[in-house]
Amino acid sequence: MILTEIYRNVDDIPDIESYHIETAMVKSDDLLKSIQRVTTDHGNDYGIRLEDENQVLESGSAFKIGEKRLLVISVIPDEMIVVKPKNIDEMGVIAHLLGNLHKPVQVKDGTISLLLDKVVVNTLDKRHADYEIKQIKLDEPLKYADLTNGK
Structure with missing residues (x-):
């Protein structure tokens, strides 16, 4: 699955507990990349290709991957x-x-x-x-x- 648009930051989703969340750990340098491949803590692979040049990845960026399912980006310290x-x-x-x-x-x-x-x-x-x-x-x-x- 190719994800092209950031839904919201996980901190800004009011009913976050109602979502199933998969987390992808990335290096801080990867936040600069608009195209990349990530693997989640569930072992699923996703492609990210941000089409809107105004969208920038940050720790907590959330992508919809299904009904009440999110992929959340987390940064490795x-x-x-x-x-x-x-x-x-x-x-x-x-x-x-x-x-x-x-x-x-x-x-x-x-x-x-x-x-x-x-x-x-x-x-x-x-x-x-x-x-x-x-x-x-x-x-x-x-x-x-x-x-x-x-x-």
Whole structure:
């Protein structure tokens, strides 16, 4: 079966307990793919081909696969570096360094998160930056800075 349209996010379905749910585990990078094949926890294979370019996969994306049956996308946790800059100056320096290393990041609540990378760890250690390594389940894929649309 080829699924072409996201029904809703599982968190936004009010009567979710009335559905039979199959879950497909994907890597966070797979959220960027509009065409892919997934295998569910029930052993069923599905193809995903998002036809609407405005639809983007996220953790919890749900597809209808039958009457009161859903396929829900769940993201496998990634090993991530979470940097906690001490002040705005350190935030700027670390952001500049990570940009020079061409790493996709997530900036949220005063922290910078990115996939575990030994070069980044060594760089942060040399700068005596405060960071920790955690298993994190991303809701959306990490992104490179997009300077074309002002975001």
